[in-house]
Amino acid sequence: MHRPVSDVLRNGGVVVYIAPHATVYEAIERMAFHNVGSILVLKNNRELVGIFTERDLLRRVVLKGLDARTTPISEVMTHDVIVVSSDTPRYEVERIMREQHIRHIPVADEERLLGVVSLRDILRVENEERKFEIDKLKEYVMEKPYPTYPG
Numbered sequence: 737m738h739r740p741v742s743d744v745l746r747n748g749g750v751v752v753y754i755a756p757h758a759t760v761y762e763a764i765e766r767m768a769f770h771n772v773g774s775i776l777v778l779k780n781n782r783e784l785v786g787i788f789t790e791r792d793l794l795r796r797v798v799l800k801g802l803d804a805r806t807t808p809i810s811e812v813m814t815h816d817v818i819v820v821s822s823d824t825p826r827y828e829v830e831r832i833m834r835e836q837h838i839r840h841i842p843v844a845d846e847e848r849l850l851g852v853v854s855l856r857d858i859l860r861v862e863n864e865e866r867k868f869e870i871d872k873l874k875e876y877v878m879e880k881p882y883p884t885y886p887g
Contacts, residue, residue, distance in 0.1 A: 786813030
């Protein structure tokens with residue numbers, strides 16, 4: 737269970753991002769197209785300056801009555817982004833998410849963004865591993881006993 741968070745990354749290494757001057761609507765369109773719950777905000781296509789999530793959309797846009805078509809993403813994104821490295825253990829990433837009350841964390845090595853991992857991604861992989869272990873235990877328990885030979 738000490739496997740790295742890089743094992744959980746989806747989308748084949750595609751980093752879904754948008755520029756800070758883009759609108760919330762443009763961000764939502766991109767998120768929907770890629771079927772993701774968050775989008776990174778990159779300055780000059782390189783520098784991470786924020787993250788925007790479905791929760792941000794609800795709390796910072798919808799509840800405040802802002803127009804998604806005219807509101808810049810930079811006004812409603814989370815600026816202080818927690819980033820983990822690809823070799824961070826999954827259990828550590830899950831702990832950070834629970835303590836910080838966040839569901840998405842960017843994963844990076846050195847200066848290169850590798851993607852975003854969600855709490856759902858981590859829990860999905862953990863459930864798959866548990867199911868595999870249970871299936872193997874069932875096979876072992878249900879295995880026919882070795883034949884006994886007379887004598």
